[in-house]
Amino acid sequence: MNVKELEHEYLAATYGRQNVTFVRGEGSFLFDEQGKRYIDFGAGIAVNGLGHGNKKWLSAVTEQAAKLAHASNLYYTEPMAKLAEVLCERSGMKRVFFGNSGAEANECALKTARKYASDKGRGTDIITLKNSFHGRTMATLSATGQDGMHKDFAPFLPGFVYAEANGFEDFRRKCTPDVAAVMLELVQGEGGVIALEKSYVQRVAEYAAANDVLLIIDEVQTGNGRTGTLYAYMQYGVQPDVFTTAKGLGNGLPIGVCLFGEKTQSVLTPGTHGSTFGGNPVACAGALAVLEQIDDELLEGVKRKDAKITSVLSSCRGVLSVSGLGLMIGVECKNARDVMNRALENGLVVLTAHEKLRLLPALNIEDDVLDAGLSVLSGILS
């Protein structure tokens, strides 16, 4: 049987896959079984932020894999300790917990909020936003404010309250003494690449701080340079009590991290949380190589490339609007799925989010590769 036949026979049918089998990647190019080359505007859903086979990342992970691939959290290992230091120094947070995915990082944030409230003997509800996405586990699915994803999986974890995005009055009304935390995605990714308004986020942050309600920010997709700053909250002018990140930190290997600020750094105590794979030396060595490369020059490039993409696509006849922040871009057009399929036939990988096209190219995509991909896309959208 070939790959597609094996898949249909042996894999749970959870994914509607695009009709292509990728076998190799190099920078912002992917190659299929026949050796056909594609320009990659998807970066493995914002994971391969530095492209495929990034040299520094590759040597960090191969060297670490040869030395020690796993020891478990019963022992000290160096890569996770060093990565925790770099993450805290660059984010202003105090401590971290390592897991293996975005959902796990968010689980940790939600458990921390519940324990923070229970330690203080106060309400344990958590406000999240409508149209948000926080993961696929039962707790993160409960946090996710999309009815479509809730179908078929009741009962959910109690204690979640969904508020209108960008509606401060709705938030304030729902932020009763029962509430322990508010969790925000600063750019709703899966929900259609919609950036929250800065003034809204700042008002929520101020109100939360004044009422001892924790501000949790889900930077699973927006983090690690994707929006033009190391983390998106840095351009919103707020400092979270807890934030999570994953995708781009791994550049291809699974890693998730929950970071704690001043107020929350001592909430989790021995035995209250754990993960067998969490803080895996290979993934952490790779993540260190990723963070090392996210510098001012790369971040300036993200903003410059965003401006170019937005200007080229905004002038296409078939484009109704362009949204997002940095290299997290939503393109409103008719029949986004058809556009995605035609792009693939023409050697360009793009994604969708709800009814939009979604572009998440590598942060270091070369300008000529970006131009070539944009010309395929504007050809389809003109």
Ligand SMILES: *Cc1c(COP(=O)(O)O)cnc(C)c1O
């Ligand atoms: C992808 C994503 C998640 C879930 O991450 P997984 O690694 O798939 O568990 C959670 N929150 C946001 C904002 C995401 O984009």
